[in-house]
Amino acid sequence: MNDLTIDIATSKDLPILNCLYADMDNKQLMSEEKIAEIWNEIQQFTNYYIYLAYLENKAIGTFSLLFVPTMMHRGFHKSAILDSVAIASAYRSQGWGTKMIKEALNLSTNAGCYKVTLSSNITRKRTHNFYKYLGFQQHGWSFSYQLQQV
Known part of the structure; x- marks a missing residue:
């Protein structure tokens, strides 16, 4: 298995990100204007990073991390929110997603976070099993309130 490298995305990577996000759920690409x-x-937020995973100089996956300060737990000052995890369909079920998530956990640890949380659509049972395999545990219930149509 070749090495996977992970770098912070830049604005020049927008077309790649657009393709990865569209491929995740077989959706249309966003317009260049919308993704920009x-x-x-996103660039207005400190501690919000979008990462790209590369295999032999080809971007095959992405994830986002938001490091959030908290006063809730003494001794810990941040938690991480893992979001927008996507891997190109041609590279799924080959271990690359595992490597990406493990790197996200390392990045979060190095940022001083005491936990990483994520959410996943309730219908994605295979994805839930993947996260459980990696050591994630279901914790409580996740609630959302739809404010407008997406």
Whole structure:
């Protein structure tokens, strides 16, 4: 198995990110204007990073991490939110997702986080089993309130 490298995405990577996100759920690509608008908004947040995973200089996956300060737990000052995990369909079920998530956990540990949380659509049983395999545990219930149509 070749080595996977993971780097922080930059604005020049927007077309790659757009393709990875669309491939995740067989959706249409976003317009260049829309993805640039979202990128610019994300850049306003400190401690929010989008990563790209490369195999032999080809981007095959992505994930985002948001490091959030908290006063809730003494001795710990941050938690991480793992989001927007996607791997190109041609590279799924080959161990690359495992390597990506393990790197996300290492990055979170190095940032001083005491936990990493994520959410997953309730219908994605295979994905849930993947996260459990990696050591994630279901913790409580996740709730959302839909404010507008996406």
